Amino acid sequence: xxxxxxxxxxxxxxxxxxxxxxxxxxxxxxxxxxxxxxxxxxxxxxxxxxxxxxxxxxxxxxxxxxxxxxxxxxxxxxxxxxxxxxxxxxxxxxxxxxxxxxxxxxxxxxxxxxxxxxxxxxxxxxxxxxxxxxxxxxxxxxxxxxxxxxxxxxxxxxxxxxxxxxxxxxxxxxxxxxxxxxxxxxxxxxxxxxxxxxxxxxxxxxxxxxxxxxxxxxxxxxxxxxxxxxxxxxxxxxxxxxxxxxxxxxxxxxxxxxxxxxxxxxxxxxxxxxxxxxxxxxxxxxxxxxxxxxxxxxxxxxxxxxxxx
Amino acid sequence: xxxxxxxxxxxxxxxxxxxxxxxxxxxxxxxxxxxxxxxxxxxxxxxxxxxxxxxxxxxxxxxxxxxxxxxxxxxxxxxxxxxxxxxxxxxxxxxxxxxxxxxxxxxxxxxxxxxxxxxxxxxxxxxxxxxxxxxxxxxxxxxxxxxxxxxxxxxxxxxxxxxxxxxxxxxxxxxxxxxxxxxxxxxxxxxxxxxxxxxxxxxxxxxxxxxxxxxxxxxxxxxxxxxxxxxxxxxxxxxxxxxxxxxxxxxxxxxxxxxxxxxxxxxxxxxxxxxxxxxxxxxxxxxxxxxxxxxxxxxxxxxxxxxxxxxxxxxxxx
Numbered sequence: 001x002x003x004x005x006x007x008x009x010x011x012x013x014x015x016x017x018x019x020x021x022x023x024x025x026x027x028x029x030x031x032x033x034x035x036x037x038x039x040x041x042x043x044x045x046x047x048x049x050x051x052x053x054x055x056x057x058x059x060x061x062x063x064x065x066x067x068x069x070x071x072x073x074x075x076x077x078x079x080x081x082x083x084x085x086x087x088x089x090x091x092x093x094x095x096x097x098x099x100x101x102x103x104x105x106x107x108x109x110x111x112x113x114x115x116x117x118x119x120x121x122x123x124x125x126x127x128x129x130x131x132x133x134x135x136x137x138x139x140x141x142x143x144x145x146x147x148x149x150x151x152x153x154x155x156x157x158x159x160x161x162x163x164x165x166x167x168x169x170x171x172x173x174x175x176x177x178x179x180x181x182x183x184x185x186x187x188x189x190x191x192x193x194x195x196x197x198x199x200x201x202x203x204x205x206x207x208x209x210x211x212x213x214x215x216x217x218x219x220x221x222x223x224x225x226x227x228x229x230x231x232x233x234x235x236x237x238x239x240x241x242x243x244x245x246x247x248x249x250x251x252x253x254x255x256x257x258x259x260x261x262x263x264x265x266x267x268x269x270x271x272x273x274x275x276x277x278x279x280x281x282x283x284x285x286x287x288x289x290x291x292x293x294x295x296x297x298x299x300x301x302x303x304x305x306x307x308x309x
Numbered sequence: 310x311x312x313x314x315x316x317x318x319x320x321x322x323x324x325x326x327x328x329x330x331x332x333x334x335x336x337x338x339x340x341x342x343x344x345x346x347x348x349x350x351x352x353x354x355x356x357x358x359x360x361x362x363x364x365x366x367x368x369x370x371x372x373x374x375x376x377x378x379x380x381x382x383x384x385x386x387x388x389x390x391x392x393x394x395x396x397x398x399x400x401x402x403x404x405x406x407x408x409x410x411x412x413x414x415x416x417x418x419x420x421x422x423x424x425x426x427x428x429x430x431x432x433x434x435x436x437x438x439x440x441x442x443x444x445x446x447x448x449x450x451x452x453x454x455x456x457x458x459x460x461x462x463x464x465x466x467x468x469x470x471x472x473x474x475x476x477x478x479x480x481x482x483x484x485x486x487x488x489x490x491x492x493x494x495x496x497x498x499x500x501x502x503x504x505x506x507x508x509x510x511x512x513x514x515x516x517x518x519x520x521x522x523x524x525x526x527x528x529x530x531x532x533x534x535x536x537x538x539x540x541x542x543x544x545x546x547x548x549x550x551x552x553x554x555x556x557x558x559x560x561x562x563x564x565x566x567x568x569x570x571x572x573x574x575x576x577x578x579x580x581x582x583x584x585x586x587x588x589x590x591x592x593x594x595x596x597x598x599x600x601x602x603x604x605x606x607x608x609x610x611x612x613x614x615x616x617x618x619x620x621x622x623x624x625x626x627x
Contacts, residue, residue, distance in 0.1 A: 033437035058461035106341035133352025134599030192333035221445035
């Protein structure tokens with residue numbers, strides 16, 4: 001074992017680009033990596049700039065006058081922002097739990113080779129991958145028939161299931177869970193529901209983590225459903241709030257004014273510009289801290305998805 | 310032979326009958342099946358409103374049944390409009406560029422990052438370059454605004470400092486094709502790179518060992534081992550991307566451009582047009598455009614899948 005690794009590193013040392021090329025490549029990647037991160041740093045720096053400095057000198061790479069006014073404002077008066085944070089968190093948690101249940105149960109059923117309706121359900125999952133009704137008809141079904149307009153369910157339900165995730169689950173169950181395990185449970189008289197919840201789920205944590213992560217990020221980052229279905233500001237998620245702040249920076253002041261404070265006063269004193277970017281930071285921060293740790297599951301999910309079951 | 314045929318026959322009969330397990334599995338699949346009916350299959354039938362003079366008010370079902378058939382009037386209206394050509398050009402044009410940049414650059418950088426001496430540095434670069442993938446388009450739009458805003462933006466400050474006039478970026482269509490292409494690369498590069506890198510790291514190292522013994526240079530190893538091993542994945546990704554050529558990333562074209570009217574000619578794709586029409590309540594044209602997108606999209610996906618199956622049956626969808 002030790003000789004093998006020693007041999008491999010020996011070969012690796014021998015078989016690699018020369019130092020100059022390596023330096024050049026490193027330089028290229030440093031520039032690319034910075035290009036990917038700096039934009040977020042800019043948003044962070046604006047959120048920590050004082051409102052006066054933004055008004056006078058504009059946005060900067062680093063704050064001209066450091067100030068945490070935006071965050072103080074959020075904690076003290078930002079009921080709308082805090083409520084949006086709550087909506088985002090609720091939708092993300094509820095959606096992820098629901099999505100994981102719906103996806104894994106379907107994946108498990110499709111992975112059972114003796115199930116009589118397997119062929120039919122495979123088509124049910126497959127057809128939406130190639131054909132969909134399009135935005136207009138989905139919109140009318142969801143608003144007029146299912147009554148999802150201005151309902152929190154409009155943010156949760158439409159994103160809960162994707163055929164891609166179902167197929168990842170099916171592939172996982174088929175390739176990692178031995179038939180003998182399920183058969184012996186069946187002989188012991190366990191129902192399929194029981195088998196699924198007390199045998200399959202506990203040993204399927206890797207795939208649940210992968211699907212859960214996909215869902216988590218897509219719920220947290222979703223703004224399109226809000227744009228389509230939500231007009232009521234009380235149901236705005238952080239994304240929807242940032243979206244409305246991007247088109248009208250005074251939206252926050254307008255909302256606060258409706259709660260009794262003078263609108264003109266708020267527009268004059270509120271840290272609007274930095275508060276807007278602080279909302280963006282509230283969105284980005286959890287993601288930026290979480291994804292480096294979960295990257296591994298993400299990649300494994302993406303590569304598993306390419307393998308057909 | 311006959312001795313094995315008998316139990317097989319029995320087993321077949323056993324498999325034919327409906328069992329308790331089948332009932333239980335059906336129950337387990339029921340919630341997801343209902344979801345599929347409500348959110349996937351009902352809209353598929355709802356697509357017929359493209360052939361109707363559909364009104365928005367009132368209940369959906371009564372509207373679908375009562376609104377008069379008008380044949381292909383909506384489509385005539387759509388294709389006679391001056392914008393149809395611009396929208397088709399944008400949708401297909403941008404997608405063709407995105408397909409090329411979305412393959413060439415990630416493959417190139419995946420190979421390069423695989424050649425770095427330090428594994429640790431490679432991991433750090435990968436993680437940093439993955440960040441844009443996890444940002445929503447609303448956040449990217451805020452980032453874009455920080456750079457391109459007319460009076461406060463960083464780019465205009467640099468321009469003014471260098472003595473030139475500031476540019477009203479959101480009013481100048483000529484720059485935006487480049488912005489949109491660059492942003493699309495920026496957002497997807499880390500993700501694409503990681504996908505190709507996963508394939509590169511799974512290549513059997515004995516190929517390289519043999520090549521080294523034969524005296525192959527790094528360039529020759531890349532040219533004759535890495536690239537050929539990547540060929541299949543590249544072809545797959547290419548075909549799947551072509552299959553989605555009628556679909557665009559709505560967020561990129563709508564959010565990042567801040568829906569600026571001056572940029573209409575360079576930023577309106579089918580998805581943007583459908584959304585805008587839907588929001589202004591002119592359902593006829595929107596439903597016709599959505600119908601065209603669904604049907605053509607379905608055809609291209611099926612053709613692409615058919616080609617994939619001929620090249621590599623394991624990678625095809627069905």
